[in-house]
Amino acid sequence: MTLQQLRYAIEVAGCGSINEAAKRLFISQPSLSNAIKDLEQELGITIFDRTNRGITLSADGVEFMAHARQIVEQAELLEGRYKNKRRSSVHFSVSTQHYAFASEAFSALMEGSGELEYAFSLRETQTSEIIEDVRTLRSDLGILYLCDRNARVMNKMFSDGSLKFTPLFNTRPHIFIGLTHPLARREIVTVEDLPPYPYITFDQGESSSLHFSEELLNLPEAGRSVKVNDRATLSGLLAGTHSYTVGTGILAAELDGTVLKSVPVETDELFTIGWIAHKDRRLSPIAASYINLLNDLVARRYFAANQFLF
Numbered sequence: 001m002t003l004q005q006l007r008y009a010i011e012v013a014g015c016g017s018i019n020e021a022a023k024r025l026f027i028s029q030p031s032l033s034n035a036i037k038d039l040e041q042e043l044g045i046t047i048f049d050r051t052n053r054g055i056t057l058s059a060d061g062v063e064f065m066a067h068a069r070q071i072v073e074q075a076e077l078l079e080g081r082y083k084n085k086r087r088s089s090v091h092f093s094v095s096t097q098h099y100a101f102a103s104e105a106f107s108a109l110m111e112g113s114g115e116l117e118y119a120f121s122l123r124e125t126q127t128s129e130i131i132e133d134v135r136t137l138r139s140d141l142g143i144l145y146l147c148d149r150n151a152r153v154m155n156k157m158f159s160d161g162s163l164k165f166t167p168l169f170n171t172r173p174h175i176f177i178g179l180t181h182p183l184a185r186r187e188i189v190t191v192e193d194l195p196p197y198p199y200i201t202f203d204q205g206e207s208s209s210l211h212f213s214e215e216l217l218n219l220p221e222a223g224r225s226v227k228v229n230d231r232a233t234l235s236g237l238l239a240g241t242h243s244y245t246v247g248t249g250i251l252a253a254e255l256d257g258t259v260l261k262s263v264p265v266e267t268d269e270l271f272t273i274g275w276i277a278h279k280d281r282r283l284s285p286i287a288a289s290y291i292n293l294l295n296d297l298v299a300r301r302y303f304a305a306n307q308f309l310f
Contacts, residue, residue: 063280
């Protein structure tokens with residue numbers, strides 16, 4: 001077993017494809033396939049399950065990858081210290097629901113990294129993919145929410161994937177609307193106020209269900225509904241129409257009060273926003289720094305406004 005083989009396996013796990021990994025590694029697909037097969041044979045385990053739809057980490061592969069990443073990271077630290085006195089690149093990846101605070105904390109992490117060489121990744125994606133990304137170690141952390149409606153299913157998925165959920169904060173649902181929206185002057189709205197307006201939600205693809213919905217309320221079927229895939233499109237539609245979406249009440253700093261407004265919804269439902277990580281993988285220093293930035297940002301900008309319940 002060599003460091004090169006470990007690096008090959010890590011790249012394949014990150015790409016989810018032998019072909020794509022081979023392109024990034026600048027080697028041929030057969031050479032990479034053979035290197036992975038040799039590694040599996042040497043260790044006596046199957047690292048990747050191969051299907052017609054691609055490859056995924058096996059149960060042994062998930063455990064192996066946690067150790068492989070640590071070995072490669074330690075090797076890179078040694079090389080950075082003693083080889084030409086040059087520090088190696090730090091790797092970190094987050095998969096998240098479409099939360100402005102997750103992006104803002106990520107920006108702060110980048111700014112605080114100074115001259116440090118890094119390879120960071122921020123994926124705003126579907127709920128099921130967040131869980132899969134962290135389970136397969138494609139991402140170090142995942143950010144999503146739990147509530148009474150989805151807790152049973154989500155906790156089962158966390159348990160099956162050897163994932164741990166850690167709370168960040170609790171909140172009641174809010175609607176996000178443009179400043180010209182008819183409800184913009186309201187201090188609070190009810191569920192009954194919402195049906196006349198178009199309802200915008202994030203598309204969950206094939207995993208579309210109440211358990212994976214990003215929106216914090218189970219609202220009656222809307223007569224006019226729109227699905228989107230990214231926050232920029234969502235913000236533009238909210239600002240330019242009398243539509244709404246449902247979220248945590250936390251808007252991007254540059255939009256809050258200038259382009260969009262959040263209004264609390266009258267409900268007894270409580271939601272817990274938090275992060276997931278793999279139980280078998282110790283948090284890296286950069287992951288711990290990101291979590292600290294998340295906590296500081298929420299405490300500084302949102303707890304002080306007394307909008308949340310803890």
